[in-house]
Amino acid sequence: MNLTGNFFPLGLLWFTDLLMILVAVLVWRNKPWKVLVGDTGLQHRFLAACLALTLIWLINIDLSLGVAIHFLGMTTITLMFGWSLALMAAFVAQLGFVLFGVDQLDSIALNFLLSGALPVLVTWRWHRFIESFHSNNPFIFIMGTLGITYWAARKTKSASDFYTAGGGITGFQNGLAIAGDYMSAAAFLGVSGLIYLKGYDGVIYAVSFLVGWPIILFFMAEKLRNLGKFTFADIAAYRLGQKEIRTLAAFGSLSVVILYLIAQMVGAGKLIQVLFGMEYEFAVMLVGVMMIIYVTFGGMLATTWVQIIKACLLLTGVSFMAIMVLYHFDFNFEALAVSATQNHTAGESILAPGGFISDPISAISLGMALMLGTAGLPHVLMRFFTVGNAKEARKSVVYATGFIGYFYLVIAVIGLGAIVFLNSPEGQGYFVDGKLFGGNNMASIHLSHMLGGNAFLGFISAVAFATILAVVSGLTLAGASAISHDIYANVICKGKANEEMEMKVSKRSVIVIGVVGVALGIAFEHQNIAFMVGLAFAIAASANFPILFLSIYWSKLTTRGAFIGGLMGLFTAVILVILGPVVWVSVLGNEEAIFPYKHPALFSVIVAFVSIWFFSITDKSQRAKDEIHAFEAQKVRAETGFGADGAVDH
Numbered sequence: 001m002n003l004t005g006n007f008f009p010l011g012l013l014w015f016t017d018l019l020m021i022l023v024a025v026l027v028w029r030n031k032p033w034k035v036l037v038g039d040t041g042l043q044h045r046f047l048a049a050c051l052a053l054t055l056i057w058l059i060n061i062d063l064s065l066g067v068a069i070h071f072l073g074m075t076t077i078t079l080m081f082g083w084s085l086a087l088m089a090a091f092v093a094q095l096g097f098v099l100f101g102v103d104q105l106d107s108i109a110l111n112f113l114l115s116g117a118l119p120v121l122v123t124w125r126w127h128r129f130i131e132s133f134h135s136n137n138p139f140i141f142i143m144g145t146l147g148i149t150y151w152a153a154r155k156t157k158s159a160s161d162f163y164t165a166g167g168g169i170t171g172f173q174n175g176l177a178i179a180g181d182y183m184s185a186a187a188f189l190g191v192s193g194l195i196y197l198k199g200y201d202g203v204i205y206a207v208s209f210l211v212g213w214p215i216i217l218f219f220m221a222e223k224l225r226n227l228g229k230f231t232f233a234d235i236a237a238y239r240l241g242q243k244e245i246r247t248l249a250a251f252g253s254l255s256v257v258i259l260y261l262i263a264q265m266v267g268a269g270k271l272i273q274v275l276f277g278m279e280y281e282f283a284v285m286l287v288g289v290m291m292i293i294y295v296t297f298g299g300m301l302a303t304t305w306v307q308i309i310k311a312c313l314l315l316t317g318v319s320f321m322a323i324m325v326l327y328h329f330d331f332n333f334e335a336l337a338v339s340a341t342q343n344h345t346a347g348e349s350i351l352a353p354g355g356f357i358s359d360p361i362s363a364i365s366l367g368m369a370l371m372l373g374t375a376g377l378p379h380v381l382m383r384f385f386t387v388g389n390a391k392e393a394r395k396s397v398v399y400a401t402g403f404i405g406y407f408y409l410v411i412a413v414i415g416l417g418a419i420v421f422l423n424s425p426e427g428q429g430y431f432v433d434g435k436l437f438g439g440n441n442m443a444s445i446h447l448s449h450m451l452g453g454n455a456f457l458g459f460i461s462a463v464a465f466a467t468i469l470a471v472v473s474g475l476t477l478a479g480a481s482a483i484s485h486d487i488y489a490n491v492i493c494k495g496k497a498n499e500e501m502e503m504k505v506s507k508r509s510v511i512v513i514g515v516v517g518v519a520l521g522i523a524f525e526h527q528n529i530a531f532m533v534g535l536a537f538a539i540a541a542s543a544n545f546p547i548l549f550l551s552i553y554w555s556k557l558t559t560r561g562a563f564i565g566g567l568m569g570l571f572t573a574v575i576l577v578i579l580g581p582v583v584w585v586s587v588l589g590n591e592e593a594i595f596p597y598k599h600p601a602l603f604s605v606i607v608a609f610v611s612i613w614f615f616s617i618t619d620k621s622q623r624a625k626d627e628i629h630a631f632e633a634q635k636v637r638a639e640t641g642f643g644a645d646g647a648v649d650h
Contacts, residue, residue, distance in 0.1 A: 020109035023117055027087050036085075046085065049077050053093045074119035086120045159499045162299035162506060163230040163481055164385040169304055171392035175399025177304045178383050180311030182209075182374075182400070183407055184264065184471045188314065188464065189271070189441040191408070195415025196422070196443040199340070199350025202415055206408035208367040212374025213404060217397040220375060223552050223638040224384040225393035231478075232381040232544070233486045236551045239630035241559035241623075243491050245547070248566045250486040252543040253378040255570070257479035258516070259536040260377075261472060265521025267441075268468040274438040274445075281522055288518035291472045295480065295510045300386060303473045310470040313463045315407065321444070321460075322410040324451040325417030333413070340416040343423040350419070362597050369601030373537030376544030379478035418443040421450050472517070480509040535577045542569035542604035546612055552638060554616075555631035558624040561616025569608025576600030 036043050053074070078086040160167065169177070187209065195202030227235045233249035265284050272283035294302050329335040341348045353363075374380065384393050421427050422436065422443060430437055430446040437446070448460040484506035489497040524532075547566045550557045577583060579595040616624075 016109040020117075023087065024091070027084050027091075046089065050089045050092045053077060053089055078120050087117060090117070090120065159230070159485075159502055159506075161301065162503060163382075163477075163485065165299070165301040165304055167386060167388050169386040169388075169392075171387060171395030172399055173304070173308060174383060174387050174392070174396035176311050176403060177307040177386075178380065178396060178400035179403035179407070180307030180309075180314070180470050181383065181474045182380060182404060183311065183314055184467060187407070188318070188411070188467055189267070189444060192411050192415045192418065192444040193439070193441040195412060196418040197440045199344065199346065199416075199419075200353055203412055204353075204363065204367065205370065206411060208370035209374065210401070210405055210408055211367070212371045213397060213401040215371065215375050217394065217401065219549070220552070221384055221393045221397045222390040224381060225387060225390045226638050226640075227552070227634065230382075230385060230485045231481050232378060232548055233482070236547050236562065237490070238551070239627050239634050240551065240557070240562055242495070244559050244563045246486040246490050248563055249544070249547070250482040250491075252539060252566065252570060253482040253486075254479055256376075256378060256536045256540050256544070257475050257482070257513070258520070259532045259539070261475050261479075261513070261517045262520045262524055263533045263536070264468060264472050264475065265517050266524055268472070269521060269525065270438075271441075271464055271468070274442060280525060284518055284521040287468060287472060288514050288521070290469055291476050291517075292511055292514035294469070294473045295476045295514075296507050300382075300477060303470075303477055304386065306466075306473055307470040310463070310466040311403065313459075313466055315403065317448070317460050317463045318407065318410045318414060320456070321417070321448060321451055322413040325413055325421075325447075328420075336413070336416050336420065340419040344419050359597075361602065362599055365597060365599035365602035368605060369537040369541050369599055372541035372545045372601070372605060374540075376540035376548065377537075378482065378540075378544070379474040381548075382474075382478050382481065414444055414447065418447045421447055426450065476510055476513050476517070479513045480506045483509040483513075535573065538573040538577065538599070538601045538604055539570060541601050542573040542608045543567075546605065546608040550609075550612055555635075556616055556628055557612065557631075558616045558619040558621075558627050560619045560621075560624065561612045561614070564615045565608050565610075565612030568611040569604050572607045573600050573604035576604060 036046060074086065074090060077089055191202055191205050191209075194205060224232070224235060227238050231249070231253070233246045233253070236249055237245040265287060268287045269280045269284040272278050272286070273280045278286070294306060326333070326336065329339065337351060341350060344350050384396070387393050387396055422430055427446070427450060430449075436442060445457070445460060445464065449457040452459075484502050488505045489495065489502045543566050546569060547562050551562065576595050576597075577600055579593065580598055580600065581593040581596070582598050584590050584593045584595075
């Protein structure tokens with residue numbers, strides 16, 4: 001390429017001069033000549049490459065080909081010597097052009113940038129992309145989802161579009177999105193890591209997570225869709241006091257969202273740090289920025305499709321891993337289990353209960369928290385308002401239960417496979433000082449590398465990254481809707497807020513929650529986050545679920561009972577977690593816990609239900625009588641959908 005300076009304005013030429021100087025400084029800082037010193041053979045090859053490059057450029061000028069063949073020359077030289085030596089060779093060749101009068105001095109920078117720096121940059125980046133394909137996968141996902149966000153933003157015009165995607169999601173799509181929302185990084189990495197570490201007891205988590213879905217299917221899905229609009233507080237406040245119930249529901253939702261968000265952000269930071277070598281703080285900031293963009297601009301529509309894509313990727317990835325694990329044992333699960341006991345230090349005891357949860361009260365309490373907490377998670381409940389009618393709501397739960405059940409079934413296989421493969425002689429390379437690199441939660445990631453090499457590791461890494469983004473986006477949207485719809489629109493403005501202002505408050509809330517999530521994620525980097533996950537599910541099971549369930553099914557529920565009982569459940573869960581072994585001993589450093597159990601749900605849920613019952617039946621006010629009387633109208637709408645948008649024949 002030989003561009004004369006006569007055809008270009010002086011300002012452009014000065015600008016190219018500046019760019020060339022910057023490139024020269026970049027090359028100088030890398031000091032490429034150091035590799036040439038003392039290596040005569042390399043010097044000869046480098047000079048020959050410079051001469052060949054000059055000849056190629058001369059031939060290219062003479063032939064005036066449509067495709068510049070010197071690009072091929074620069075590509076070859078970059079692959080041979082690296083980017084810094086290639087740039088130095090291009091500069092040497094360009095100087096030779098000037099000396100021989102082929103090029104003009106005023107256009108040397110322009111020709112150097114287009115003929116040298118540009119092909120070097122393209123070749124170098126493409127080479128890096130191929131060489132470390134797994135590191136780029138997440139960013140491919142980011143670019144794809146940003147495109148989805150742009151598309152969704154153009155379709156998001158109203159509050160209904162923002163909160164519920166306009167109710168235009170089908171049952172199958174919503175079921176897949178729910179699965180994508182629910183199958184978090186904790187489920188993928190944590191449960192498989194727990195099975196790898198403890199064996200059978202890890203399955204308790206999987207079963208408990210799954211059992212919550214039949215409760216939602218048979219007791220709540222249809223009625224949620226018929227009674228609600230944007231948030232689950234719409235159901236609880238259908239016949240009860242708007243101010244009290246919405247305030248409590250919003251507070252409970254935000255508590256769950258923040259606690260769950262912290263756990264996800266810390267997990268995301270650690271995962272990205274291990275996988276991609278990024279600084280922890282930058283990793284958390286990256287996740288925070290992406291979730292703010294998704295939710296602020298795309299709303300529920302963008303979040304839904306991010307969750308759908310993530311669910312498809314995750315199910316594909318874990319299916320391949322499970323098939324590859326079983327393939328090594330001729331698809332004989334018994335042989336896999338036997339091999340796992342032989343490779344684990346605990347032996348056959350990994351197939352017996354009690355390795356992780358030693359007493360039945362803790363096991364029941366944990367199961368109750370996960371089971372009832374699932375039916376009280378605001379970001380999961382919110383998804384039932386995205387479908388057109390109650391029929392689609394039921395279908396979405398059926399699909400979600402199927403996908404989630406299959407996922408946890410496969411996770412059990414992956415966990416046992418990790419025991420077999422990582423504890424084998426070939427798996428010792430994944431250990432540092434006798435411990436698994438990155439911790440036990442990285443067991444499935446390392447297993448993916450053993451089963452499918454770098455390419456599959458890249459895919460699973462992208463899946464893990466997508467998992468984090470999908471879950472935090474759903475959490476952020478749920479938190480923002482609690483602030484804007486429940487607190488601002490219905491409590492502060494008493495239902496008189498216009499849609500435009502509510503949308504503004506919601507988007508501002510997204511930014512605030514995103515910033516808070518990033519800040520807390522950085523602050524809690526070195527803290528034990530297990531209690532936050534437990535507390536999130538305990539609050540959902542103790543504060544959200546009892547109010548929601550009884551508001552639908554118990555005619556004698558009153559505002560006083562729901563408010564006091566919900567607060568009692570909330571405070572009991574928080575206090576018992578603080579007084580329990582996780583916080584009182586592990587975090588605060590006391591010798592013995594006041595409350596002996598790690599999981600408080602068994603006690604806090606009972607306190608919540610009993611308190612709601614007692615304070616409801618003792619409420620003899622006129623308001624209570626009116627609320628009891630209004631139950632029949634609520635029941636008709638809940639059962640038939642009459643009065644709700646998109647009601648269908650049952």
